[in-house]
Amino acid sequence: MKSEHIPKATIKRLAMYVQVLETLKREGSQVVSSELLARTCSVNPSQIRKDLAYFGEFGVRGVGYHVQDLIYSIKHSLGVDRVWKCALVGVGNLGKALLRHQDFKFRGFDIVGAFDCDPFKIGEEISGLEVVCTRRLKDAVKELGIEIGLITTPVNRAQRAANFLIEAGVKGIINYSPAMLTVPADIYVEYVDFFHHFYSVAFSITLDRHQERLGSNDEADEDD
Template sequence: MQLKSDHIPRATIQRLAVYVQVLESLLQAGQDVISSEGLAQACGVNSSQIRKDLAYFGEFGVRGVGYRVADLLASIKKSLGIDRTWNVALVGVGNLGRALLRHGIFRRRGFILVGAFDCDPFKIGEEIAGLEVVCSRRLKEKVAELGIEIGIITTPPERAQRAANYLVEAGVKGIVNFAPARIEVPDTVAVEYVDFVHHLFSVAFSITLGEAKAQP
């Protein structure tokens, strides 16, 4: 897949992740080819949106036939950088951190949790999902030793910036922040925020809007 533009909308990247999930399911079901209309319906978008999203990376599909599922899946995974494994560190071994460490989805998707870190002396040395919890101050040492490129922050909000600082100083290239706090990092470090409350706001708004439209 050849990248045709450096300016790809965030929404497109998010939809590509959905396309991957759908294509993987189709492949597992033994489907070799799918039309743009069929793929669009399975992904919950229209076919023109699929074609527009894929056009950022090149030309795909065969007129009158559709997309070859395996080829399209491989191309999208390569474009997203998920055609290889990534070593990941988690900082903040509270309830959420423990749940993520024990969740098998990351490994299945190629994101290998290889380090667990916390500054709480009562947690350091504990073993969770086969990983020993290490002091956050040792992040730089461990990032180099384990080849860690991505960090996940699951600390309380007041400790998120300190966790980010440790990760940046250690040389990680990207951070996924589950803590309900904004963090400051250099422009060279990619950051994604996962805030469950924002999703609840969105759902609440959709319900409220639907109820308002239903009012006579």
């Protein structure tokens, strides 16, 4: 790796490249050009080359990238060429949906523990996992080798869930709750807010309509 200071935007694009490459692999493609990969990912070919350059030299001039080799290289560089054990805290509707989502294991993130403090949920079985009391999280992290925690609790319980995960020894947290967490400097947190995407789409539609109205007004002025 050429630099430890890699922008988060680059990491997100690399994850997108892997998804596209895996689709191409399933479709039977063995080689892909930077132009095709860029067009599929809606980025410039130069951006792809720049992103990959953080991790070394890839591709063959005049040929392109070997799909399988590039998938392996990106996954290895990102540290996702192995299985990461995960724990989910908060077994509500969203938590249950994530536990039933098969893509986590397919992409190397195996949710091996489900935890909640609600006595009515403890003991329930979801996708082969028994919901366990959150107070048993520390033992489970040690026994199962859990490294990443997913928080899907209501907003008022998210910090408490984070505290349990941190005390248990988890170093990375994916927070699906809208709560902003207070964590030590050596704990990595990613926030997943579905409404960010709603806002982005709503803004794009609003902007298009605004520009259409401006265009209509300009045409009306010309007619006058």
